[in-house]
Every structure is written in C-alpha cells, then in structure tokens.
Amino acid sequence: MKRMQCPLNGLRNISEFVYGGQVTTMPDPATCTDEQWAHYVFYEDNDIGVVREWWLHAPSGYWFIAERHNASDEIVRTYDASECFSSRVDFSASETSS
Amino acid sequence: MPFALLKYGLSDDHPYEREPDIPAPRDLKSHYDVVIIGGGGHGVATAYYLAKYHGVTNVAVLEKAYLGGGNTARNTAVIRSNYLTPEGVKFYSASVKRYEQLSNEFDFNIMYSQRGQLTLAHTDATVRAFRQRAEVNKHFGGRTELIDRQAIAELVPTLNLDPADLPVLAGLWHRDGATARHDAVAWGYAKGATQRGVELHQLTEVTDILKEGNKVTGVVTNRGRIQCNTVVQAVAGHSALLARKAGFELPLVAYPLQAMVTQPVKPFLNPLVSSSALHCYVQQTSRGEIVIGGGSDPYPLYSSRSSLELKESLIAHAIEMFPFMSEMRLLRQWAGITDMTTDYSPIMGLSPVENYYIDAGWGTWGFKATPICGWTMAELVASGGQVPDLIQPFALERFSHFRQVNEMGATAASH
Numbered sequence: 001m002k003r004m005q006c007p008l009n010g011l012r013n014i015s016e017f018v019y020g021g022q023v024t025t026m027p028d029p030a031t032c033t034d035e036q037w038a039h040y041v042f043y044e045d046n047d048i049g050v051v052r053e054w055w056l057h058a059p060s061g062y063w064f065i066a067e068r069h070n071a072s073d074e075i076v077r078t079y080d081a082s083e084c085f086s087s088r089v090d091f092s093a094s095e096t097s098s
Numbered sequence: 099m100p101f102a103l104l105k106y107g108l109s110d111d112h113p114y115e116r117e118p119d120i121p122a123p124r125d126l127k128s129h130y131d132v133v134i135i136g137g138g139g140h141g142v143a144t145a146y147y148l149a150k151y152h153g154v155t156n157v158a159v160l161e162k163a164y165l166g167g168g169n170t171a172r173n174t175a176v177i178r179s180n181y182l183t184p185e186g187v188k189f190y191s192a193s194v195k196r197y198e199q200l201s202n203e204f205d206f207n208i209m210y211s212q213r214g215q216l217t218l219a220h221t222d223a224t225v226r227a228f229r230q231r232a233e234v235n236k237h238f239g240g241r242t243e244l245i246d247r248q249a250i251a252e253l254v255p256t257l258n259l260d261p262a263d264l265p266v267l268a269g270l271w272h273r274d275g276a277t278a279r280h281d282a283v284a285w286g287y288a289k290g291a292t293q294r295g296v297e298l299h300q301l302t303e304v305t306d307i308l309k310e311g312n313k314v315t316g317v318v319t320n321r322g323r324i325q326c327n328t329v330v331q332a333v334a335g336h337s338a339l340l341a342r343k344a345g346f347e348l349p350l351v352a353y354p355l356q357a358m359v360t361q362p363v364k365p366f367l368n369p370l371v372s373s374s375a376l377h378c379y380v381q382q383t384s385r386g387e388i389v390i391g392g393g394s395d396p397y398p399l400y401s402s403r404s405s406l407e408l409k410e411s412l413i414a415h416a417i418e419m420f421p422f423m424s425e426m427r428l429l430r431q432w433a434g435i436t437d438m439t440t441d442y443s444p445i446m447g448l449s450p451v452e453n454y455y456i457d458a459g460w461g462t463w464g465f466k467a468t469p470i471c472g473w474t475m476a477e478l479v480a481s482g483g484q485v486p487d488l489i490q491p492f493a494l495e496r497f498s499h500f501r502q503v504n505e506m507g508a509t510a511a512s513h
Binding site for chain 2: 001002014015018019034035038039042043044046047048053070071072073
C-alpha cells in the first residue's frame with residue numbers, strides 16, 4: 001500500500017489519511033463580495049503540478065499540510081500547519097451586517 | 099457446399115459496404131464554422147446532430163488521441179435516469195429516450211439492452227431518499243419504484259440480501275435502466291457525422307485557443323492553426339486545463355475513477371445491481387463478463403493508474419453482494435480521469451468567452467448523457483448561443499450565485 005509521512009506519527013498507510021482539499025487563502029467574509037466568496041468555496045487550481053493540500057491523519061485526528069504532485073502522486077513533503085499559519089485564523093468576522 | 103462458400107469468400111461480390119465507416123484523415127482546412135475539441139461520445143454526438151438536424155456541416159472534430167478512446171471507452175456503460183433533482187431527472191430521461199431509438203437512428207447496432215437497474219438501500223435514510231427519487235422519477239415519466247426484499251430476491255435470486263452488517267432493506271427498481279456498447283455509440287455518431295461532411299481529425303491536439311478581445315477566433319493545434327467562428331469543448335477529465343487556455347476557470351477537480359471486468363461466465367445477472375452503502379455496482383455484459391465499478395478515488399489525481407486499495411475494496415464489496423464470485427478471475431482493470439463538480443451536476447452552455455461553449459463537469463455520469471448532450475449542444479451552437487431550457491440549470495454561472503443542482507443520485511455521491 002502507498003504510504004505517507006505523517007509529521008506527527010511517522011510513515012503510515014495511505015488508507016489512514018483523509019484528503020481535505022487544497023490550501024487556499026480565505027478572503028475576509030466581512031468585506032469580500034459574494035463572487036469572491038463563491039470562488040473561494042468552489043474553485044481550486046486543478047492544474048497539473050505540485051499542490052499544497054490539507055490532509056487528516058484520521059486515527060489521531062491530526063490535520064497537516066502535504067505537498068504532492070497531482071499527476072505522479074509523488075508526495076514531496078509533509079509538515080505541520082504551523083509552518084504556514086503562525087496565528088489563529090479568526091472566523092468571528094466582526095458579527096456585523098444585515 | 100464448402101467450395102461454393104470458399105468461392106464466394108474469395109470473390110469480390112460481397113454485400114458489405116465498400117466505403118469505410120469513417121473516412122481516412124485529410125489535411126486540416128484553414129477555416130471551419132465550428133471546431134469541436136474532443137472526439138469522444140459528446141463531441142461526435144454534437145457534430146452528428148449539427149450536421150443532421152441543423153445543416154451545419156463545415157465542422158471539425160479534433161481529437162488528441164483516437165475516436166472514443168478517453169472516458170467514452172472507460173466508463174461502465176450504465177444508462178439510467180433515476181436521479182434526485184427535477185433538473186437532473188428531466189435531462190437524463192430525455193437522454194434515455196434518445197438511447198432507446200439510437201440503433202434505428204444510426205442504422206448501426208449499439209447493442210442497447212434495457213434490463214433495468216436495481217439500487218439497494220441498507221439504511222432507513224437511504225430508503226427515504228429512494229422514496230423521493232421514485233416519486234420525482236414517476237413525475238417526469240420515468241419508470242422507477244421502491245420494492246421490498248421479496249421482490250428483490252425474485253429479481254436477482256443470486257444476490258446476498260444480508261451482506262456483512264448491512265442487510266438490504268429495500269431497492270429502487272428502475273425499469274428504464276440499460277446498458278449499451280459504449281464504443282458503438284461513439285462509432286455510430288462518428289459515422290453519421292462524417293457521412294454528412296463533418297471532418298474527424300484524430301491525433302490532433304489543441305495546444306492553444308485564439309481570441310480577439312473576448313471572442314474566440316480559432317485554435318492552434320499540433321498540425322497548425324485553424325480559424326473558426328465557434329468552439330465547443332468536450333474533453334472530460336482535462337476540461338479545466340483546456341478552459342484555462344481559453345482564459346477562464348472551471349470549478350472542477352480531477353479524480354480517477356476505477357473499474358474492472360472479470361472473465362466471462364454463463365448469464366446469471368440480468369439487471370444492473372448497485373449498492374449505495376457498499377459503494378459498488380455490478381453488471382453482466384452480453385459477453386458474460388462481470389463489470390465492477392464504484393465511487394471515485396479518495397483524493398484528486400491526473401492519472402489513470404489503478405490502486406490496489408480501491409480495487410480490493412471494490413472486489414470485497416462485490417463479493418459481499420455475490421459471494422460465489424470469489425472464485426472468479428479478473429480479466430482487465432482500468433481507470434479514467436473524471437472532472438468532478440461539487441454538486442455532481444455537469445457544466446453546460448455558455449462560457450465567459452464569446453462563441454466558446456462548454457460541455458464539462460461530466461464526472462462519473464457522462465456516458466448516459468451522450469445523446470442529450472449532443473442534441474442540446476448542437477441546438478446551442480446552431481442557434482448562436484440560445485441556451486436550451488433543458489440545460490439552463492447547468493450553467494457555469496450557478497457557481498457564482500450559489501444556485502447548485504445538488505445531484506445526490508450520482509453514483510459517486512455517498513448517500
């Protein structure tokens with residue numbers, strides 16, 4: 001079976017992991033247009049090349065980031081999300097509007 | 099009369115057609131009215147209906163490999179219309195009606211075989227969903243009903259009604275369910291189209307799209323440039339990559355879809371049988387082989403490789419349904435690249451580029467829609483961009499306005 005290097009648990013079978021979508025930048029829900037939000041929700045690059053993706057190690061409930069080539073299926077690198085996200089993403093969006 | 103037969107065999111006086119079904123390749127012309135990118139079922143069907151019903155024959159179908167060699171050859175040839183949304187059911191029912199007449203339409207046998215399709219429910223939630231699907235289907239003229247365990251046992255005596263911890267509770271019996279020879283569908287359309295003047299160019303890959311302002315004016319191929327008034331793209335798994343060349347994005351993600359077929363055995367299975375909870379469907383071809391298919395791969399990939407994990411789980415579930423199949427051997431296995439939308443409905447119609455029409459997002463449900471796709475795309479092209487009612491719900495712009503057509507009756511959708 002194909003295996004993936006989990007940054008927390010080491011080399012594990014691919015069946016223990018769940019794919020979580022491409023790592024994209026979330027627009028500010030309080031200020032972005034509906035169009036921008038729709039784009040964020042529905043569109044991924046879907047180009048051929050190395051893609052940064054969210055993956056979950058299901059048995060330990062641990063989310064991390066993998067860089068994977070989406071044609072050769074080669075996993076280039078896996079690492080903890082703290083490498084990309086240094087501060088907490090705030091979803092409260094100022095509780096304004098409507 | 100062996101000598102008479104031999105003599106007849108060696109003579110020139112045969113009743114077969116002298117003309118080849120599909121004419122030999124010619125040089126590309128410098129201009130076509132319509133260029134269709136993708137020589138699969140959808141592309142050649144569009145060309146066929148354009149030529150036959152709209153008199154548009156200055157058409158080139160450009161195929162980077164060979165006719166019907168992509169997902170048209172890789173699907174498992176299921177034809178059905180028992181979907182969930184009114185938009186989907188109306189559309190796929192229209193496709194089933196065209197399939198029923200297709201051999202006559204072509205004068206070419208597509209081996210259409212309407213044996214019915216049975217989907218199994220293993221949970222109460224699925225039974226409720228099936229009830230809804232049956233009612234929606236009946237409303238739009240499909241033949242679909244909910245049946246109980248006894249009726250299932252009578253329909254498919256070889257089926258194990260208590261697989262593992264998932265006893266079968268009920269079934270969605272769809273009499274309109276059918277299968278056909280997928281290659282023949284592409285060949286029939288290609289033959290009919292080329293006989294009416296359409297040019298099919300195989301081994302011709304589109305490498306770029308030419309535009310003037312926001313209007314398409316031609317394509318660049320590995321065999322040179324072509325000017326044209328209109329472009330239709332119907333390239334399945336590579337839809338998003340081609341659209342990017344035309345200058346816009348499609349909300350698609352490419353996932354492999356795997357399937358396999360066993361050695362041929364005596365006929366034992368008439369209907370097509372599918373299980374929502376086991377993510378597996380099984381059918382017997384007219385040659386006696388058992389086709390096994392299921393849901394998409396668990397993560398995206400632009401590759402038609404197979405993986406042992408997915409094959410193993412598909413086979414395990416197929417054997418849960420038909421335990422005696424454990425003694426059978428696999429003959430072939432393969433995969434195709436599907437372009438999945440988030441709502442399991444296609445993307446059809448206008449694009450952000452003028453005179454550039456899209457037929458994409460066919461995921462795991464493209465083959466069954468071939469005739470109606472060709473029919474509606476031809477109408478769209480011939481009318482110069484009037485979107486037929488049947489495909490209006492599938493417009494690309496639905497993803498900008500949160501108006502998805504949530505088609506949970508798709509095979510890849512988990513229930």
